[in-house]
Amino acid sequence: MTQPPHDEPTASSPEELLEQVEQTRTELGETVEALAAKTDVKARAQEKAAEAKEQAAAKADELRKQAAVKARELKAKAADLAHQAQDRLPDPVKDRAAQAGQLWQEKAPEPVRAKTAQGAQLARDNRKVLLAAAGVAVVMWLACRRKG
Template identity: 60%
Template sequence: MTQPPHDEPTAANPAELREQVERTRAELGETVEALAAKTDVKARARQKGAEVKEQVAVKGGQLKEQATLRAGDLTARAADVAHQAQGLLPEPVRDRTAQGARLAQDNHKVLLAVAGAAVVVWVACRRMKG
């Protein structure tokens, strides 16, 4: 027969012995489940993939918001520079500058979408490397 563990006293009666056996079985079952979960590589990979996907989505949203704010700032700055340059530049250059500023203002949503997509792809690539 084996000796009882040093931290647990010997059972005084059959009922206590049954309780000790049931407790040991439960602990052993939990240990086996934990080990099985650690060895399930596919499940762990899926879980990690879902976590990375969530992080990329969150970061992409944050970066899109920042890009939107910066695009607004840049549009305002471009308008200011174009306004200031009107008096300093020859007529053809002023016309071209105004045309570029209007084009940027008219297509700011497209520019933001492209910038946001580029940022999401960049973040995803960085996550895959790391």
């Protein structure tokens, strides 16, 4: 006969022996299930794919948030630069610009003025996009200027 392991006490009654046998069966079943799960390549591949999908979704969400923050920063920077440029214009230049605008209204043909007004309205409707594009252009210009 075989000897019981040294770390397990021997059963003193048949009920105890049955209980130990049942516990050993349960442990053996769990071990077999764990081994079967490790050898199920398809299931493991699906688990890895699901995990990778979750990580990709989390990273995409993080990048989306970072892009939104950066866009807000660029928009604010572009608006600030536009205000600074406007503030730096001398009064005579501002006056000349106003005169040019008035002359345009008086001298330009109606179809040209209509198209210009339509373009201006389109620009106002897409102000955020235009400001973001202007901000990107200014940042790129500054970056290129620093390199040169």
